[in-house]
Amino acid sequence: MSTVSTFPLQLDIDSETLASCVACGMCLPHCPTYRVTGEESASPRGRIALMRDVAERGEADAAFVEFMDACIQCRGCETACPAGVHYGHMMETTREALASQTRYQPRLRRLAYRALGMPRLLGFGSRLLGLSQRLGLMRLVSLLGRVRPFRQLGAMTASLPRVPVRQAPLIASGDDVWLFTGCVMDAWMRETHRAVQAVIEATGAGVALPPAGAACCGSLHLHAGLASDTRRLARKVMAALPGEAPILIDSAGCGATMKEYGHLLGTEEARRFAERVQDVHEWLAERVDDLPEGAVTSVDASGPDAGSPVVGRGAQRLQIAVQDPCHLRHVQQAHLPVRAVLSRFFDVVELDDDGLCCGAGGAYSQQHPEVAAAVRDRKVAAIERTGASVVASANPGCTLHLRAVGLDVCHPLEIVAEHLPATEA
């Protein structure tokens, strides 16, 4: 009815795949963006119908781009789908078509993504950011954000976590397993890696660390439609982690992407590499008996000794609410091992939201702050209903997104590492 300017778009999704959705709607309640908007265009069923339409007509318009860009790519719909529709791959193909045939990803953003694969630049930038935050310079940037052209920059900087200026290096301890360290996580949250390494070592295994060249898995690029960047980074990552040793990942988003290297690169080498990739909890769950008993199981909350640790039997176990990162639960289906590890030390408390996304979505919370915040509100309510004060989340994006509203969120293995008996070393 309304006249809209269209542009050609070649969407290479075969008709078999497009027809696999029968539009039953079972995905709707499991889609975070449908949940907060109640709009078909923000649902998996709606997006597939739109893809089908564009694929048939060979053209799209700005509204189509907006609808596709609004997907968090949590893939909660795949878990819910009785027909087994591969929504994630369809969305990745769509984003790739948009990025390669249109100006879907502006040049500045492409450069930012590219920087993730440059560890020196990323490290330098992060230190600069950390320093600016400490010197109060970020206040200036946020003031600048009040002026229209810099509004987005202002919003982005306001939601950034406090970034460390100086971090001690990690030290390799053997070659039983690789611990993949990644890009932003290594620059901003290296202490998480340190804790994860300690827990792996507590089983008696030695940990090898990749050289700086294996900086970024390419996950964010893939979600942005920059799949060729992902392939380029994947080759670097594969070269940096040779041998047969398992490759352990402590970031759900990275693990999900690295497990798909076989699909992405289509080579035998990539398939073999992908088979070595495991979420660290999957590896630990099989060795949970090798972990020492936790020394401290709870903290006395009342009485004359309030605040002092209660040791040994009879102590009430700490209650931990588990927030499942989507790329662990819906993509890797590796959320149960997290419970297997945590429950050795703590009481695991489940959320009642069927693993609905928290709204972080890699770079999504930066690019769609309003939707991300609305999605997060539902998650915060679910966490509050559990009554637990500590939340475990095995993905840095979710952790930062939830911490931004004041929740005490840690990587599950950071909590475990704190409760390991002190080592003699």
Added chain:
Amino acid sequence: MILPSRSAVLVGYGRGVVSEDAAADAALLADLRKVLGSRARDNDFERGLYSRDGSIEGSSPAIVCLPETAAEVAEIVRICRRHGRPFLARGSGTGLAGGAVPVGSPVVVATAKMDRVVEVDTANRVAWVEPGVLNLDLSRALTPLGFYFAPDPSSQQVCSIGGNIANNSGGPHCLAYGVTTAHIAALEVVLPSGETTILGGVEAEPAGLDLRGLFVGSEGTMGIATKAAVRLTPNAPSVRTLLLDFDDVSEGSAAVSAIIAAGLVPSALEMMDQRAIEIVEAFAHAGYPTGAAAVLLVELDGLPGGVEAGVDIVREVAQKHHVGHVRVAADDEERALLWKGRKNAFGAVARIKPDYYLHDTVVPRSKLTEVLEKVYRIADAYGLIAVNVFHAGDGNLHPILAFDRREPGVDERVKAAGRDIVAASIEAGGVLSGEHGIGLEKRDYMGMLFSTHDMYTQDVVRETFDPDGLANPLKIIPTGSRCSDSFHQHVPEGAWV
């Protein structure tokens, strides 16, 4: 615009339907925007997305409205009335009879944003909720308080209370607890005149005629519900779920009748045939016996002593009917897994064919075997695959015809087979629909069950609510039933009308 991806059904123009006119649409949109701002949409993409529900019909609306309050709904209806434009309410869009398919360029009023549980009154066992609240969300919100909302359609995780009211929805557990109308105490509705009123009441005996009962199941033809007082059912103290498998479909259906004849009213009594078992198992991995010809899923609830006694009776009856295995779910997790399989059966059909046409008829329990055999024969005759998953306890059949719409001529075959299945059900003394409603799908079959006089009377009642014919027009009652159209088929002997 997006053409409905399945066969577009264009239905004849009747009263209340305005032909597409760009100037009229623009004026209507301008007025709706004054109330809703950007929540009144006319872009081609979104009109396409609201052109379908869960059925295989489709037709684009003129404008999609996304109201957030009852006051906005009333405004929309008043504007539509002023412009002489039809309107229809839509919940989650999972209906299977085309009730939410917008025929005749209407305004779609999507209530998904109205999803608040307004008030829970456990003392009176009533909760006021908005129409966009999802069925399962409501039960989950009530569980900690010791209650739930009893009607549980298979789509309960996604279907809305508003949609349940429109279709008077059922579900596996309606065998013991009754369908939606038994669980709606009162309704706040916007009438087609644009006025808001309350039908029924939360008190025990509301005064006057039971207009609430008339409204529930009227598929949006008498107005739009903007708030409902739903009755709360206490959580059962004890629940047992059994899975029985049979080598023979007829033994399974005979067991269904025998269980009820033994004096039990299980809270649910479901049946699946061999194809359904295979499909469901591939999705749910619940340990369904893929070799069996049929399984029965039986659930008993109540006080523990009674439930255990019931389990023994079911076991005895099943053994008389040569049951293979009797599996009693050990815990809630196992129960949930069995139900997960049952409740996702329809979507899971996509594992064999990309499209499905799901039927909904009711036959007397004693005729289950006979009608099932006919269903298989009909599907064979049209070269289609039939899958059966249904509410055996109340004789509510749900034959699913799986097909691929890309095969030439398949649409006609599917529709013809559907018609034959409906005819076979009615011939066996059954009715058109158990719970999905009439909508578009069964509208033209009404004459198979009702006389011209019956339909005329139904239309007069509808006209009392909606004299201008603007509320979800062209649904339920075939066009022309006000005139002297003759319907050559009449109600057979012994039909359940």
